[in-house]
Structures are given as structure tokens and as C-alpha cells.
Amino acid sequence: MKISKGAIITIIFALSILLIIVSAIKEGEPTSYPKLHSYLNNAFNENEYGVSIYTEEGENVTDSFLEENRELYEKGDMDEIVDKFVDSNYILGMKNFSPDDE
Template identity: 50%
Template sequence: MKISKGAIITIIFALAIISVIVCAIIDGDSNPYPNTIKYLEDAFNKNEYGVKIIDSNKGEDITDSFISENKELYENGDWDTIMENFNQKHCHLSVERNSDEE
């Protein structure tokens, strides 16, 4: 039985596509906001990085109110809801010291 070059190329192409799909599923979106969560977690604790949560619409520092409104969620480890609240309020972070500084 002879296999044509076209069939071999098609099989290799299909395997490559399947490999990419499987890798994407395995890697997934396990942590879509790694730095945001790291800095928000710091804000909920000691705030060693000087994190400020800014309302993008008003340009106001809402760190204290955001922390108090989401403290219970933080204590329960509900990062999905915290991030949903962060995005709904159109917030962004301001960080005085990054994690590489000592």
C-alpha cells in the first residue's frame, strides 16, 4: 500500500493542529491576570508595592473603598468575582515599586 505525499502532508498538518488545540486546552486560561492579582493581593495585605486602584472614568484613587467592598471576597479566595468587580468599575492599577525592587 502506497501513501501519497499529499496524504502524508495532510496527516502531519492535522496532527500539528490537534497538538496546538490540546496544548491550548491543557494550558487554558488558568490565571488570566497574574500580575493584577499579585498586586491586588498585596493591596489587600501590607501594600508593600504601593498599589493604588484608580477609577479610570473619574481618575480617582478608590483603593480603600475597593478593598473594603471586596474584603470578604478576598478572604474567601473568590478572585473571579474580585476581578469581575475590578473590570466592571473600569479600574487600573498604579504601582510605586515593582516586585523586582528590593
């Protein structure tokens, strides 16, 4: 079976367009867990929400979590910090929750 040059060019062009569309969609994806990003970011700063981090057993690991992830925070890698939080099945607690944060 012989394929013409025009068909090959059309296929390459269509694949290129498809890759561009997929890349644009992927870049436009919203951040996972946007509120969690915000609350953990707050914990690294002024902690006006009174954020605490607990294990499933109820152990407060806030200080150790912040210390272990300080370098990632300084690099601006909040996605990695959120992934670690989620992967560890930690529970987020807040003393000063505002209804405006819903």
C-alpha cells in the same frame, strides 16, 4: 435508517473522550490577569508595592474597593475581585514597582 448497537457505543465512547479532553483543557487554563491577581492580593495584605486603585476620572478608590471586596478576599475568590476591577474599568497604580515583576 437503523443504527447498530456497535455504532451507538462507538459514538457514546467518542463523545465521552471528547468531554474528558475539553474538561482537562478548561481546568488547565491559566488564570486571567495573573499579575493583576498578584498586585490586588498584595493590596489586601502588606501592600509592599504601594498599590492604589483609581477610576478613569482619577479618583482614588483604593480603600472603598478593598473594603467592598474584603469578604470575597477572605473566601479566596480573587477571580471575582479581578472581574469586578476589570468590569469597573479601574486603573492600577503602584508606588514601588520592581522590574522583576515584569
